[in-house]
Amino acid sequence: MRFDCVIIGGGLAGLTAGLKLQSKGLDTAIVSTGQNALHFFSGSFASMQEAPAEIIELFSAAGIKLHYEKGVRLMPLGTFRDAELSLEDIELFKAPKFAKKALVVNLSGFHDFFASFLAEGLEKQGISCQIRSINFPELEALAKSPSEMRSVQIARIMDRITDKVIREVRMLLSDEDAVVLPQVFGLQDSAVIEQLRKGIPVRVVFAGTLPPSVPGIRTQMLLKRRYEALGGTFMASDEVLKAHLYEGRVHSIATRNLDNHFIEADNFILATGGYFSKGLRSNPFGISEPIFGLDVRFDENRSAWYNPSFAADQPYMKYGVVTDASLHALREGKALENVFAIGSILGGTRPELGTGAGLAIRSALEASNQILNIK
Amino acid sequence: MNLQEFTQSKYNFEECMKCTVCTAYCPVLQVNPLYPGPKQAGPDGERLRLKDPFFFNYALKYCMNCKRCEVACPSGVKVADLIQAARIKHDHSKPKLRDRMLASTDTMGSLARPLAPVVNATIGLGVTKSLLDATLKIDKHRTFPKYSGRSFEGWLKRHAKAQAAFPEQVAYFHGCYVNYNYPQLGKDLVKVLNALGVGVQLLEKEKCCSIALITNGMSGKATKQATHNVGVLRKAIIDKGLKVLTTSSTCSLTLRDEYPGLLGIDNSDIRGAIQIAVRYIYEKLEGGAKLEFKPDYHKKIAYHVPCHMERLGWGVFSEKLLRSIPGVEFTLLDSNCCGIAGTYGFKKENYEASQKIGEPLFNQIREVNPDVVACDCETCKWQIEMSTGYKVMNPISILAEALA
Incomplete structure (x- = not known):
């Protein structure tokens, strides 16, 4: 199966990117593993200071x-x-x-x-x-x-x-x-x-x-409905297991439900979220990104991950996938040409894009613009 | 090193973060206050049941096994599996006569088929329905699917020679519905596959996939039938190198996932080769095969993704195939359960809940007002046809109808 763009993650960031690309005429798919942070949505988009x-x-x-x-x-x-x-x-x-x-x-x-x-x-x-x-x-x-x-x-x-x-x-x-x-x-x-x-x-x-947040669930439902009405393919209940990389590009992904039926695309957007949704995985030895094996910024000294004061800002929340200026994700120090990382998988690595729902929206629009410019 | 690999619990139940997202998507919880809900019945209850089986709650029988909780879970917990596994393990009550009858689709089909005209006429009567309602507690609003006088197996056997002549071959797990009630769906599949140069074979002797036995408390019989099925599937897949196709989303899910998940039968060597037919056809077309469609075909189709199709993640194949038929005006219906869940909705005590669950879907169908509703599940078909009056067709039958 082939799409112009495959978005991995069906939360606010993924749906926003999907809506924008689909409404500009691209054929896209969203691969989603379970529900998302919109179910905990307060109703306000943090850190959106400009009128978008x-x-x-x-x-x-x-x-x-x-x-x-x-x-x-x-x-x-x-x-x-x-x-x-x-x-x-x-x-x-x-x-x-x-x-x-x-x-x-x-x-x-x-x-x-x-x-x-x-x-x-x-x-x-x-x-x-x-x-x-x-x-x-x-x-x-x-x-x-x-x-x-x-x-x-x-x-x-x-x-x-x-x-x-x-x-x-x-x-x-x-x-x-x-x-x-x-x-x-x-x-x-x-x-x-x-x-x-x-x-x-x-x-x-x-x-x-x-x-769960009632307005958040309504938002998720309406965004998904609109995305599907625009012809977008929403694959709920699937999970990306593996990406096939060749010379700095990803050409396809394998999912749990489609096993050997690979999904190909010109571009991939990674919007799998943070630790809760397993966009980032941590164990006592480090923090990693499981699908593409992207570079993750974190402190080598594990005791620096936490602030013992529970209510303080926790350093581990700032860790995330490393990207270049145009949100291409980095792997072994090099940008993958056709992979963009958006939303909370970025952690605090792109402070200029804000946090939370603001980060999700801003990075989604930014990555979508990059992809539309390539086209 | 991945420590999590060594700490994974059965059905992933320790991954539950108590986020309650599953409860927002459980169709039963919305209509039946007697049901404790997926979180309570699943991971929360499991914690207690592991301590002492005393904590097993018989209200778990209200779970429809639609798997929507699993689709919604952000943490990969197999909530519905936990619930069904608990029922298998702890519910030792003897299934009622009604439940045994509803679950034994194979036996009932074999008995009814030779007498189909009489049986069909009798079970369609108001008197019979009232009688079934009063005696067996099978809701009187329900109509049993009509039995076909001739089985699909018989038909395909008569055409075996012609089918064997095709250069490529697949085996077909037709299931009880196609065999006893609606052989036309099987014939439609044969028509479409033949048009692609593919011949269709029967399995050596398939038995019911057994999902109804599992959900009606007859896991012993289910395990026997499943073991038999895995044997004949192996013969087709491993010995003959064939793919095995299905036309029912629930049969597919049962053969692939419920056998290992709930009955503990290892099918890892054959699981990948068991596929729903729309996926196989999509892949053929993607590989360059062509289907010739009628030039003047026109149909407004609303596609309902059955719950188990959503869990399998294969709705996309039906959607893409239907959209590819020239002259089709396509609407994807919102993700909702139709409420019947196999034998669940036939039971008098579930009828009202069943209809309430389906309401949003029925309303949307009326709003869209399609020529036909497409759907890969036979029990959804009965439910939607009974509740809305709209005709429901399997995507395979729509493909067959649109072929030139």
């Missing part, structure tokens, strides 16, 4: 509304963080004191939302807070299996009873000028978010829950 018109357009075609302004957002434990480019679920404020009086609403039996931390955090900003819990009989069936009283399962039910949620919240409101709700709405369609904002007469702020 291209990404807003690309996502909007997929049905994902992004908004961009410089501001702060409410974090799941009641702190505030700078944020710019965000999903529509995320409210951006000029300053942390976004209201005079807020009502924090949880759902009875839901333990993955931290209402009291949130209230404490808001009080610190001078927002007086009340916590209330709503008991929806619709959730009772879910509560029978306590381990499954989780964001996604709840969202499936909430999305069916949005009108009722609006009524219940309105009944609890007295003189508050803001409501804080858990991010358990709009699993399939962000119209639910809009509906809540319209139906509740005060400012509605959604705060994060424990994973």
